[in-house]
Amino acid sequence: MDHQPVIRPARADEYNAVARLWMASWCSTGLDVPSEKLLAALQERVPREVHNGWSLYVADDGGQLVAMLAINIPQLYLDQLMIAPSHQGRSLGRRLLAFTRELLPDEVWLRCAEGNAKAWRWYEREGFVLEKAEADPVHGRIMKYYRWKRGRQAAAP
Incomplete structure (x- = not known):
């Protein structure tokens, strides 16, 4: 059975998990390395960015967060599209981009x-x-x- 993760709005109680996912995805680029300092900065940033206008979505794969999508709709701005390393290369990015284009057509x-x-x-x-x-x-x-x-x-x- 081939199921697809569900794209849905993130809940406030998931913001720390979103920050961990963000760090894992960002560090998978090789541009940074995981650290407590980076994680703390991202954990502080997620709620601040939501307060400042992010519409924050996650891809939920049976209760596991496997991607985050942060869009500032009034600014027509796709701020973050991050996919867990375990789910990269599975067309999830393309689905999240299609979802973004539904919101910003x-x-x-x-x-x-x-x-x-x-x-x-x-x-x-x-x-x-x-x-x-x-x-x-x-x-x-x-x-x-x-x-x-x-x-x-x-x-x-």
């Missing part, structure tokens, strides 16, 4: 660390177009800013 913005080539190449394949790249003032990483617009085809590489 005409335009979606996102940013991606330049060092996370696997992610930004995937977004480019999914029709996102690079708008700019600049250093993030908080952590200094070069961030690539992408936009998807309904009906616009990405230029051929």
